[in-house]
Amino acid sequence: MNDRRDEVPDSTAARVALWRALHVEVDAPPPVLEDTVGLKLLSPDGNWRERGDMDPQFTRPFRASIVARARFIEDLVVEQAGRGVSQYVILGAGLDSFAQRRPEIASRLDVFEIDQPAPQAWKRRRLIELGFGVPDWLRFVPVDFEAGERWRDRLVAAGFDDSKPAIVVSTGVSMYLTREANAAALREVAVLAPGSTLAMTFLLPLELAGPEVRPGLEMAEKGARASGTPFLSFFTPQEILALAHDAGFGEARHVPAADLARRYFTGRTDDLRPPDNAEELLVANT
Numbered sequence: 001m002n003d004r005r006d007e008v009p010d011s012t013a014a015r016v017a018l019w020r021a022l023h024v025e026v027d028a029p030p031p032v033l034e035d036t037v038g039l040k041l042l043s044p045d046g047n048w049r050e051r052g053d054m055d056p057q058f059t060r061p062f063r064a065s066i067v068a069r070a071r072f073i074e075d076l077v078v079e080q081a082g083r084g085v086s087q088y089v090i091l092g093a094g095l096d097s098f099a100q101r102r103p104e105i106a107s108r109l110d111v112f113e114i115d116q117p118a119p120q121a122w123k124r125r126r127l128i129e130l131g132f133g134v135p136d137w138l139r140f141v142p143v144d145f146e147a148g149e150r151w152r153d154r155l156v157a158a159g160f161d162d163s164k165p166a167i168v169v170s171t172g173v174s175m176y177l178t179r180e181a182n183a184a185a186l187r188e189v190a191v192l193a194p195g196s197t198l199a200m201t202f203l204l205p206l207e208l209a210g211p212e213v214r215p216g217l218e219m220a221e222k223g224a225r226a227s228g229t230p231f232l233s234f235f236t237p238q239e240i241l242a243l244a245h246d247a248g249f250g251e252a253r254h255v256p257a258a259d260l261a262r263r264y265f266t267g268r269t270d271d272l273r274p275p276d277n278a279e280e281l282l283v284a285n286t
Contacts, residue, residue: 013094019063026056028270033067037097041126065274068260080167087166092173117142165195175203175231186247196286205234213275244284255281
């Protein structure tokens with residue numbers, strides 16, 4: 001990969017980006033989400049498709065889940081932008097490519113990408129190298145969480161307007177945070193201006209997962225623990241809704257994978273669909 005020793009994308013973010021590209025390559029058309037930007041940024045070795053975590057059959061349900069959640073959030077952002085919301089905040093942005101793929105929408109927003117400083121610096125450099133550039137409306141907000149920096153403080157310093165509503169998204173993050181840290185993050189968003197929306201993914205307890213994905217989830221949990229970033233939080237839908245209401249949100253709803261399957265996968269010729277009872281979505285409004 002094209003990277004520097006001290007500036008590398010998180011391995012989970014890289015895997016997600018490659019799965020999104022793999023979806024375009026190996027699944028039947030039309031793609032649920034057409035995204036090869038992350039693949040271009042990573043520029044992996046030519047044999048990346050032969051990696052164990054890229055096996056088309058084994059990763060099939062997880063790949064479907066990844067593109068389903070991304071498509072749902074993208075549609076939600078487009079909907080909110082149509083209603084006049086002008087600020088979009090991505091917590092743990094990783095290799096998110098909305099700004100590059102949908103500039104006709106993103107350029108009408110102030111897009112704030114929050115991430116750790118080193119991988120964010122790597123991403124900025126790669127965007128410039130590849131000719132995507134970093135337009136004025138795309139704000140990189142480096143936050144050193146390990147040093148105790150508060151993302152809300154850094155967000156405001158980057159030009160976020162607390163008096164205006166925003167859409168805030170967080171995908172693939174909640175399982176790495178304690179329950180208390182998740183609750184604190186929810187409280188931070190719940191006090192944003194009226195009309196703000198939060199969309200976040202959460203992982204259900206592994207024992208609830210279906211047989212087609214449980215071995216893979218258990219393997220991911222074991223790998224995360226071995227790498228020093230263990231899964232810390234699992235929520236049932238009832239628990240995540242209670243957490244959102246306790247944080248101060250006026251409205252909250254659970255979006256199950258079955259809803260995403262009906263919305264985006266009906267009529268597919270390859271029977272691709274996201275698994276039930278794995279990673280699902282919370283949508284909450286102030």
